[in-house]
Amino acid sequence: MATLLNTKVFDEVKQIFTAYLEKKNLRKTPERFVILEEIYSREGHFDVESLYISMKNKNYRVSRATVYNSLDILVECDLVSKHQFGQNLAQYEKSYGFKQHDHLICTDCHKVLEFCDPRIQNIQNTVSDILNFRVMHHSLILYGQCTNTKCENRPKK
Amino acid sequence: MATLLNTKVFDEVKQIFTAYLEKKNLRKTPERFVILEEIYSREGHFDVESLYISMKNKNYRVSRATVYNSLDILVECDLVSKHQFGQNLAQYEKSYGFKQHDHLICTDCHKVLEFCDPRIQNIQNTVSDILNFRVMHHSLILYGQCTNTKCENRPKK
DNA sequence: CTCGGTGCAAAGCTTTTGCATCCGC
């Protein structure tokens, strides 16, 4: 069931990517599709290095440069989203077929949670109107502390 | 008038900083106060390098390491806020006595505008309640395109 | 007098770039 859904999602994603590459006159190289596949088989956030390493472990012959290049394109066509969660390490995430969401980061244990709130859309609309902007997307990150038992390492430092 | 206000703000800021340093048993070094002063005499966003350079130009003897160190402390005690606007270059901004605001970035000309919307507070409250989090602060960035004449360099790349 | 803080330079890490080679079109 989950596998079926994922396959369906992935087929759609491949089509979208193919169409985008054609529209932009970019080449449909095998590397680009392998990277797309690897990303959509992952759960949650990841950084460039871990993506690169896991492809190396599967004996794909890719370079970091190509991973960066492909990620840029995938972000451009909205199949992947890029986040800057504080530290200087970009985090990525597949974004097609998954509910849009924002992030909540625990400043103690650095865990990242997700949440959805439709009211952000209202804010975007208001700002678009008042400031004469065409808002395409947003990044909302809430920083705080877990108040439940999940967060063990509270007073670490 | 503006000068008076700034002096008043700066006096308060110095007191807060002093109290924080004492509370945390950190030393009240001249470097830390000079850096605080330089930050509060600036308008808008800045990065570490430009802060460092302008202090060098004033013939202060500071090192980048000290600038980074002091900024960390100032962020901790909420006198300065740190932003990661996409690129891997942290941007800072004084934050005491100025209205809290969020940012709007033009993806074409990379201009950064500011806006306020009280509804973000509601979202923070809801998330705090539902997810059992104590939200301390947030970062909301809207990405889009100017639709007015201000943005000249639209189809640059 | 102690030991936290500083300046300086080197090291670390992520990302970008240069170049020869490869291969999609």
Next chain:
DNA sequence: GCGGATGCAAAAGCTTTGCACCGAG
């Protein structure tokens, strides 16, 4: 075959670290 894309390694850019010295408490 042309020119974009790749792999590799070197370079670049921001930030952190190591160490000897300085100076706040």
